Amino acid sequence: MDLEFTKEQKILKSSARDFLKKECPSSVMREMKEDEKGYPEALWAKMADLGWLGVMVPEAYDGIGGNFMDLAIILEAMGEVCCPGPFFSTVVLGGLAILDAGSEEQKKLLLPKLANGDLILTLALSEPGAWYGTSVINVQAVADKDEYVINGTKLFVENAHIADYILCAARTDKGGSPDEGITLFLVDGKSKGITCTVLDTLAYDKQCEVVFDNVRVPADNIIGENGKAFSVLENLQEKAAVGKCAEMVGCIQTAFDMTVAYAKDRKQFGRPIGSFQAIQHHCANMVIDVDGARFITYQAAWKIAEGLPTSMEASMAKAWTSDASRRVTFLGHQIHGAISFCEEHDMHLYYRKAKAAEVAFGDGDYHLEKVAQQLGL
């Protein structure tokens, strides 16, 4: 047992942090709030240069052939600065789906572009009326000669408005159970019949409602097997949940650091507020939440990197980390007092981000239920 990073991992972590602190201070998130695209293109290009976009892409496809732990380290560093942009939807959602289930041809075509920063991807999974998971897939894809015609509405599709491809989970067959008959399509983001509305969200991210109206997709653009996307999606959501946890760990670490520094600095009644036991206990509770989140996330990320079954650990990580980030960012506000209720102060950026990450790929309650299922209940 060794809970420390390897030398290489330490280097990756410190270089990622240094890079992002310099290139992506919190002001970038504020600027991107109003930006139509939602990310600075120059930053994206630099991330490609650093090899981040191809972190999980094998060298044969122009990537750097890292593993999930490397990805988690980068995501954590991004979380620390609330880095905006399509990294998660492209690298984690799109990239891992193609890596796991794409054909050799699809990989050859798409992965080098992805690694070079020439591709923005996203996943269209959730639908109106559905909360989490794949329990409701009503978007239909009907075969028509060598094409499929897609109809229906997807929700919470991050960066769909700028995506080169949307990976859309659609029903190609009623199936014996809801899990059967789901197919994953690689849909050109500029296809005729796609209407994208950017939603106004708490975390200023670019989540979209995407309406598919007779959108035609070549049959070759199916990722994985026809009608068998369920397990691909389950696997992807598990990894995505752990990826979100890594982001949250970074997010709450910063919120925590800011708060402890403030508690030492701010004086009331002639002494630092951190000298009051009420504040000390808040801070101690934050330590447990942050450290707990960190290591339960690393454990899950490590298992994924090792190719081990991770369902239990992933759900435990997402359950703990989701609730922990809500608690930590709230206490961050409480300890700062009125100053953090100002738009100018950064704390609310972390509070907003934490909430968005909490409800992405299943919140605490959803994953606790999954844990219960794993317990055989």
Added chain:
Amino acid sequence: MEFKLSEKEEAFKSEVEAFLKKELPPKWPEMSTHWPGGYGSLESTNEEAVKAAFTFRRRLAEKGWLTISWPKEFGGEEHSYMEQAIFDERVSYYRAPGMGIATGIAGPTILRFGSDENKQDWVQTIAKGEIEMWLGYSEPNSGSDLAGIQTTAVDDGDDFIINGQKIWGTIAHLADYAWLIAVTDSEAPRHRNASLFIVDNKTPGVTIRPIINILGIHSFNEVFFDNVRVPKRNMIGEKNMGFYYMMTALDFERLMVGIGGFKRLFEQFIEYVKQSEQDGSPLGKNHTVRKKLAEIAVKIEMVYIFFWRTASMLDKGLVPSVESSVLKLTATELSRALADVTMEILGPYGQLMGGSKDAQFRGMAPRGYLDCISATIGAGTSEIQRNIIAMRGLGLTKK
């Protein structure tokens, strides 16, 4: 012991209810996006709502209900505290504009402690709802520790000259006067060195700068006082008694928790849940959702009980200082719990702000999730309330 309103109180409640239904614009419930317990959301962001609020306050003044607690000789109604509580409950239930700072804090303080001049100058205009005030207590270095204020008021002939900076002044930009505390004797011990003043916002030397809150709303301000001359008669009561007066007013402020707002919002959310489906099944049949909502129902009931307890104590002539801290603490923590639970139940939909496509429940939940942060900070933080309960209430000492 009797856990019900008396006949007289029931009749008064019906009267208030009928008045509210008649005088509030029918669209009011939709216009108001106030989150119970929050301090960051103002009706004044919407012009139509501002007008409606203004007209409604006029009606309240005409009816004598802006001064419901005041003695008859000053145009008040002299209702019992229980009746005031009933009034406050109904008004906040309908999210109606109720008492402001002038009517709720300045007026009662002047009636109790003010000089005859103070009463002459202010009581009538306040009672008619003609002026509004903002609270000039907090300073950059003095939040929880109010006795640490540095703004000074120096005696100079017929005036005091005020210098310093106040911060977090909610509605300072919309109000007419500051209800201000400043040090009048720098030699005297803490708590016996400051006085209360009414300062006209238009006095030369007063500069009001906006602060935008995390909801994106200009609700509060920082206000600078640079050699501001205030006539001596604008000092309230006696010199150096400011903290004593203010603490009394604060205890009163902590009663005004807007209790009905919690119940109303909860009822509306229950209706929403009943009509909604999650993954193809009724949302309200989800076990976790049921448990969370039932827990909130219990919390609301609890805060109501603390509320009635405080009112009934006041009617018996007791001073509810610890009890009003209990009420302030539980009500504002309920503000947070309500935001958490509505957000958790809405899951991914909780991220959608009002006005956004696909937003649920008018986008109230994410707004509340932001605004509730202010609840446990403003008017004395939760930590300070707990200190009061433990130290003042239980006699637990520091050493």
